[in-house]
């Protein structure tokens with residue numbers, strides 16, 4: 001079956017959908033067969049971005065590397081398993097974008113992951129769901145509920161079929177000008193990583209190109225399509241390439 | 255009763271809690287009696303920020319202007335009404351922070367608002383929940399579900415007691431360096447504002463000071479308490495002052 005990549009964080013607005021879309025399009029652009037499931041039937045950001053992409057391809061009469069994609073609107077775990085099975089057929093990678101809330105389909109999807117990506121703003125507000133820190137030393141003094149939730153999910157998976165889920169905590173919307181805060185959050189993440197079993201990835205910086213192309217469904221990878229937006233995105237493309245490489249995905253022959 | 259300010263946006267991570275905390279502390283610092291209710295029993299960011307603030311006041315043996323605050327953990331609308339009534343007693347302002355998901359308590363709280371603040375990232379990803387735009391002109395071509403939800407809530411409120419809820423769409427995490435995207439989102443918001451009945455407020459810029467003080471519960475308004483963080487926050491304080499002023503709140507005698 002495909003390598004399953006799930007984007008999960010109960011905290012809202014941490015970049016799950018943005019990361020999921022860019023990883024999916026990056027892999028499709030590299031020639032792999034990519035399928036995506038959007039588990040947020042209401043907001044459906046992942047689905048909407050790719051729907052806009054298809055509309056642009058049609059409107060301009062061009063081909064754009066695009067994953068197969070659907071939104072899950074079912075009511076039962078059985079229905080989710082059916083969609084996962086169907087979308088997995090012939091896919092090298094299955095990508096799942098999940099909602100920013102406590103959701104039983106999101107929790108189930110996390111247990112099906114090979115790679116579980118938890119994007120996070122560089123912020124102790126976001127960090128608070130994984131660990132609480134001392135206000136003076138910024139050391140982690142207490143584990144929080146979301147770290148425990150994922151820890152339990154990984155334990156259950158290892159017990160059921162021996163597979164260890166690669167849990168990647170991906171820092172998002174990084175701004176190097178915020179050096180002190182970035183250093184503190186980084187130190188807390190490094191400390192917690194060992195205790196709780198995730199690894200930390202630098203991820204995407206705060207860049208308008210990761211969001212201003214949503215209405216057209218284009219991405220910074222679509223060189224030549226961007227018209228006035230085709231400003232040099234060399235640094236951003238390198239950043240996205242490094243992020244995908246950092247996910248350490250197995251590479252099936254394309 | 256108090257003037258009720260509700261922070262609501264079904265989209266996650268748009269700055270509801272960050273704005274709610276800073277407005278609450280700003281009003282408390284001005285000498286008003288402020289009460290706050292956190293409607294997110296799991297994440298409880300608003301509650302956690304103020305809990306950290308109380309802990310800092312205690313630890314340092316100082317007084318910090320702080321609202322009364324509780325988190326709602328009930329199961330019924332009746333219980334929510336009871337908490338609202340209890341917290342409203344003696345308060346000039348009642349502030350409610352609500353979760354970034356479709357939540358019946360959040361929906362009910364919105365109908366109780368005098369001022370309903372919907373913070374939003376400067377992003378068509380966030381905008382997509384209020385309106386869909388044309389990828390070439392960026393004009394609003396279709397209303398989205400969240401705009402309709404709030405429109406219906408305001409209509410129901412006006413019908414029930416004649417009160418018009420002041421719906422404020424507050425742009426958050428603004429970065430003037432993103433001029434073109436900012437202009438496009440601004441134009442779409444201005445267009446939609448007339449059709450749907452909200453007004454647009456510039457809100458807070460992207461500043462690390464709005465999040466790096468979460469573990470101590472301090473804010474940029476706590477001059478003299480910030481030690482090494484007491485770098486000149488004059489521009490940020492002015493920005494927060496203008497945001498609060500922009501809410502056009504009635505001012506009871508303090």
Ligand SMILES: Nc1ncnc2c1ncn2[C@@H]1O[C@H](COP(=O)(O)OP(=O)(O)OP(=O)(O)O)[C@@H](O)[C@H]1O
Nearest residue numbers: 012013014015016017018100206207211266377379
């Ligand atoms: N690296 C980035 N640079 C610039 N903007 C970003 C970046 N990542 C995310 N954003 C913006 O931040 C906001 C939140 O991102 P996104 O919607 O991807 O998060 P999410 O975790 O999927 O949210 P939700 O919990 O609501 O599903 C959006 O407005 C998005 O455009």
Ligand SMILES: Nc1ncnc2c1ncn2[C@@H]1O[C@H](COP(=O)(O)OP(=O)(O)OP(=O)(O)O)[C@@H](O)[C@H]1O
Nearest residue numbers: 012123125266267268269270271272354460461465
């Ligand atoms: N103006 C700002 N400047 C810098 N960082 C900000 C600003 N506003 C919000 N943030 C950060 O953005 C993230 C989301 O903000 P916040 O938690 O307040 O949003 P929310 O709408 O309450 O989220 P949720 O839907 O999960 O309740 C947090 O990491 C917060 O610290």
Ligand SMILES: [Mg+2]
Nearest residue numbers: 016017045098
């Ligand atoms: Mg999303």
Ligand SMILES: [Mg+2]
Nearest residue numbers: 270271299352
């Ligand atoms: Mg919040």
